[in-house]
Amino acid sequence: MNAVEMKNVYKSYENGNIKALNGIDLTIGEGEFVSIIGPSGSGKSTLLNMLGALDIPDSGSINVAGQDLNTSKKLNEFRAQKIGFIFQLHNLIPNISVVENIEIPMFTQKLSSKEMRAKALKLLDDVSLRDKADIMPNKLSGGERQRVAIARALANDPSIILADEPTGSLDSKTSSKILKQLIDLHEDKNVTLIIVTHDMDVAKLADRVIEVLDGEIISAGDDSLINSKIDV
Numbered sequence: 253m254n255a256v257e258m259k260n261v262y263k264s265y266e267n268g269n270i271k272a273l274n275g276i277d278l279t280i281g282e283g284e285f286v287s288i289i290g291p292s293g294s295g296k297s298t299l300l301n302m303l304g305a306l307d308i309p310d311s312g313s314i315n316v317a318g319q320d321l322n323t324s325k326k327l328n329e330f331r332a333q334k335i336g337f338i339f340q341l342h343n344l345i346p347n348i349s350v351v352e353n354i355e356i357p358m359f360t361q362k363l364s365s366k367e368m369r370a371k372a373l374k375l376l377d378d379v380s381l382r383d384k385a386d387i388m389p390n391k392l393s394g395g396e397r398q399r400v401a402i403a404r405a406l407a408n409d410p411s412i413i414l415a416d417e418p419t420g421s422l423d424s425k426t427s428s429k430i431l432k433q434l435i436d437l438h439e440d441k442n443v444t445l446i447i448v449t450h451d452m453d454v455a456k457l458a459d460r461v462i463e464v465l466d467g468e469i470i471s472a473g474d475d476s477l478i479n480s481k482i483d484v
């Protein structure tokens with residue numbers, strides 16, 4: 253089974269004036285690690301939001317982890333069980349503590365509150381923020397918030413991780429550590445890892461680099477575009 257199958261996906265904003273995605277065809281295999289690169293405004297975040305069922309396309313089909321996102325009536329469940337989303341903007345919940353933020357995705361699992369807390373603290377430890385567990389997110393630096401967001405994305409043991417500039421606001425040492433953690437998960441648990449990045453050094457770590465320009469995939473890092481041209 254493929255982790256992702258997008259066929260002829262279009263998305264526009266502002267009554268069609270902004271064409272964010274212009275006919276995206278993309279297949280990503282289960283357990284693959286791909287990076288998505290492209291200039292600012294090219295449609296990378298829009299693409300990722302579609303995969304996480306946070307936004308719906310104007311047309312085209314999207315299948316993620318075996319679910320047809322156009323017809324599925326259980327998108328909340330799908331997101332909670334399958335997806336770990338690391339946003340470009342962190343979206344931590346401001347009025348609950350750091351450790352409680354990480355526990356949120358665990359509510360769909362059958363864990364006691366003690367087990368949830370232990371798991372959340374372990375995840376915080378992995379991003380070197382164990383000592384910040386009880387404070388509020390607005391007291392953290394941008395990089396620290398990003399690390400909390402990463403810990404939260406891993407809390408539901410997702411089969412697919414969607415990461416939008418996960419290391420954008422981090423220094424190089426923390427950035428390498430976070431990347432290593434994501435890549436370890438991909439390697440050890442066959443998690444499909446999809447990372448949007450501006451950083452070519454990060455992009456090159458992936459099995460495949462997908463290049464987006466003006467809402468189109470101009471290179472998929474394999475021969476899929478060549479094949480599709482032969483088909484027509």
Ligand SMILES: Nc1ncnc2c1ncn2[C@@H]1O[C@H](COP(=O)(O)OP(=O)(O)OP(=O)(O)O)[C@@H](O)[C@H]1O
Nearest residue numbers: 265266270271272291292293294295296297298299
């Ligand atoms: N909610 C929205 N409403 C209106 N326009 C939007 C919205 N979201 C994105 N856009 C527009 O769609 C286009 C693609 O945006 P997107 O956020 O996908 O770019 P990006 O490749 O992620 O850029 P960056 O590298 O700066 O994060 C841009 O022109 C952007 O202004």
Ligand SMILES: [Mg+2]
Nearest residue numbers: 296297340416
């Ligand atoms: Mg973006």
